[in-house]
Amino acid sequence: MKYWIIVTSPENFRYDREFLQFKIQGIPNRFRKQVQKMLIGDRVVYYIMKLQKFGATATITGEYFFDESKVWIDEDEMWPARRPSKADIILQDDELIDSKKLVPDLSFIEKKENWGVYFQGSLRTIPEEDFRLIESEMKKIIAERQKSQPTDPDLPDDGQPETENEFEQAIMQLPLNQKSLHDRIGEMLEQIGSWMDYNTQVKHKIIPGHAYELDVAWLSGKNPEVAIEIQISGNLTEAKDRLAHARKFNYRKVIIVLKNQDLKRLNSIMNYEPDLRAWMEPWSIGSIYKMYKSGERFFNYSRKFKESIYKDKKELELVN
Numbered sequence: 001m002k003y004w005i006i007v008t009s010p011e012n013f014r015y016d017r018e019f020l021q022f023k024i025q026g027i028p029n030r031f032r033k034q035v036q037k038m039l040i041g042d043r044v045v046y047y048i049m050k051l052q053k054f055g056a057t058a059t060i061t062g063e064y065f066f067d068e069s070k071v072w073i074d075e076d077e078m079w080p081a082r083r084p085s086k087a088d089i090i091l092q093d094d095e096l097i098d099s100k101k102l103v104p105d106l107s108f109i110e111k112k113e114n115w116g117v118y119f120q121g122s123l124r125t126i127p128e129e130d131f132r133l134i135e136s137e138m139k140k141i142i143a144e145r146q147k148s149q150p151t152d153p154d155l156p157d158d159g160q161p162e163t164e165n166e167f168e169q170a171i172m173q174l175p176l177n178q179k180s181l182h183d184r185i186g187e188m189l190e191q192i193g194s195w196m197d198y199n200t201q202v203k204h205k206i207i208p209g210h211a212y213e214l215d216v217a218w219l220s221g222k223n224p225e226v227a228i229e230i231q232i233s234g235n236l237t238e239a240k241d242r243l244a245h246a247r248k249f250n251y252r253k254v255i256i257v258l259k260n261q262d263l264k265r266l267n268s269i270m271n272y273e274p275d276l277r278a279w280m281e282p283w284s285i286g287s288i289y290k291m292y293k294s295g296e297r298f299f300n301y302s303r304k305f306k307e308s309i310y311k312d313k314k315e316l317e318l319v320n
Contacts, residue, residue: 002042003131007122012072013048013055022046022058022087026071026079027122034123035081036064044085045126045134047119053096057088057135089138095145097137105221106130129208129222136199136219143194143299164260167286174292185230185257185285186216188292193218195299198225207249212242217251227251231258232285236266244276257283 006025008016016022025044027035042060047053062084072079091097103115108126111117118124161167171184178184186202193200198218206212206227218226227246231239236258243254254276258266263282270277 001128002037002039003126003128004038004042004044005047005119005124005126006044007047007049007119010048010051013046015073016046017056017090020071022056022085022090024071025058025060025083025085027081029066029078029080031121031123032064032066032081035083038064038083043088043131043135045131047099048096049119051096052099052116052119054091054099054102054134054138055096056090057131057138058085059088060085089135089142091138091141095141097134097141102134102137105133127208132201132204133199133222136194136201139190139200140194140197143191161286161289164285167284167289171285171289182215182230182232185232185288188288189216189228189230189257192292192295193226195295206242206246206251210245210249212245214242214246217246224249224251226253226255228255228257231256231262236262237269240266240269240273240276243280244273247276247279252279254280255283256280257285257288260284 006027025035038060040060040062044058044060045054046056046058048055060083065082066080067082068078068080070078099119100115103109103112106126108130109115109118161170168181171181171188174184174188176184176187178187190200190202193216196218199221201217201219202215203213204217206214206217206224214227215230216228217224218228224246227243229239229243239256243256246254256266266282270280
């Protein structure tokens with residue numbers, strides 16, 4: 001898999017967003033050889049020239065084709081070198097991410113004082129860690145935008161899940177994108193990390209090029225912070241080994257999410273890992289659900305505290 005930046009104009013970006021929904025990538029013909037090198041599954045981030053902002057990510061879904069039919073609004077450019085794609089994240093005008101804020105942490109920009117030259121041309125590859133950092137910032141915006149309804153604070157306790165099976169059923173009923181229980185827990189932990197301003201990643205290599213992937217990683221920029229394995233089925237020893245490697249590469253905290261019945265087995269395994277045991281925390285499925293629902297409510301309110309926007313008001317209204 002490769003990671004690409006497509007440089008577009010503000011006008012074409014808005015047209016892609018409002019009408020095409022990024023279902024197709026179009027590049028000037030002189031860059032066709034690069035477009036032909038794209039593979040299905042490659043990821044794309046859009047950089048909007050003039051605005052100097054990032055606005056969307058997408059995934060390549062089809063083979064290269066050449067088409068000179070008019071699609072975009074540029075009068076002098078057909079953008080005929082094309083690839084089918086699907087949008088992953090699309091930001092609105094007031095959500096676009098200022099590229100200058102990320103320049104210090106983007107490794108493909110070697111000369112920071114001349115960072116603008118690295119966005120010249122219509123298409124270029126970037127390292128995976130740079131793409132993930134940009135997309136993580138977008139995910140934070142989406143997390144704040146989400147309109148999921150918080151739990152009613154007046155809801156009686158007996159209306160909440162209590163048993164592990166009830167928590168599993170409640171997770172499967174949440175408005176999430178993933179299908180399996182394992183992946184839904186990962187999506188919840190990714191969301192929680194975004195609320196906490198981490199660079200959150202799923203299926204994240206412990207370090208670039210490492211053989212092991214973590215189910216979820218919370219990073220500060222590119223620096224490792226929290227490694228999480230979701231081990232609700234499968235081999236506990238393998239999950240333990242991945243977290244042991246994470247500790248070796250400076251993750252300050254390692255967490256394993258597991259079913260209640262597996263705690264005894266985990267403790268048996270950890271008898272031979274006293275150093276790792278000192279840093280590890282096992283979390284139940286129910287604890288993740290409760291943290292997610294509590295965080296959903298808290299961050300909906302905390303977002304209002306962080307807002308600093310001038311609003312013309314005829315009178316003040318109480319925040320409830």
